[in-house]
Amino acid sequence: MITGTSPSPTFAADEDHAEVSSEAEVSSETESHGDHESHGDHESHGDHESHGDHESHGDHGSHAGSTNPVTLDPDLAIVTAIIFVILLAVLWKFAWGPIVGALDNREETVANHLAEAKASQEKAQQLLTEHEAKLAGTAAEVKQMLDQARKDADQQKQQILDSAQAAANAEKDRALREIEAAKNSALQDLAQKSVDTAVDLAANIVKRQLSADDHSNLIGEAMQKFENN
Template identity: 35%
Template sequence: MLTSGLLLGAAASHEGINTGDIVFQLLMFIILMALLKKYAWGPLMGIMKQREEYVAGEITAAENSRKEAEKLLEEQRNLLKEARTEAQNLIENAKKQGDVQREEIIAAARAEAERLKEGAKLEIEQQKERAVAAIREQVAHLSVLIASKVIEKELSAEDQDKLINEYIQEAGDIR
């Protein structure tokens, strides 16, 4: 029995929980974790933290750039709208100015035409008066001539008609 007890004790020692090994392994695991934390996790977490801060900064910068771009886009839209409004106003003013100038030109042309018409009427009237005066002068001259011829000779009715026709002929030739 003794041998069987020994065998059982040896088997039990191999089969049982070896607390020394467990404590040693646990101690090694804790030391390994401390070393990993100090030399691996610390720097790795520092790098990850820096990367996180960098990405957050880039996101913030991108958001700020987007907001600035939207602000500039809105300003450009407003400026474009103002420019279009101003261009439309300039076009309308130019049309109004053109209409005013056209009316002024038409009024000036009408006034000039009326002035020329009045001038032509005046000249026609003057020419008419000169022509009437010339005719009167010729009639007076012819009357004097006829009277002097009549006085020179006593004429019959037939001679009178002949003489009048001659003087009318002469008057026509003089003209």
């Protein structure tokens, strides 16, 4: 990962040390050959060393300012933002995308299962309602059939009773008629026999004068004839 373009403190210090060493070597050579150089040259060399020291201190100040953690580096911020966006894209493609897709598929599957369960429940409720309606209709039909059968049985019972009563009444009337006819016939026979007996008795009385014994005999004969007939 790229962290910035600022030089490290160690590298800057090494450069400063190398520059100071170079200046020291130049100064030593100048002193060894100082016989043919003027005092102005020494002053110029001193100014050069002073200028080098100032530049070295300036580099140290610049390096100290560049490593301040509070200071915002635009290049580092841009690079960090680019890396963050790339990381988000990679995570979205290879991590969040599949996870979100799996969650969506799972949610859709659960929703489908819930819809199927609800449809099955509604269908079962409809079938139960239809079955209960059929049972209610069947119960009503059975009750109606039982009521009709009971009514028919009562009617047949009444018809049988009426027929039996009519037959009994007819038999009774027939018996009464037969008894009455037999009674009338017996009375007629009795009357006829009584008349015949009376006629016979009268004829016998006319034919002869009856004594007490004859009278008793006639009555006995009449009774005997009556019993025989």
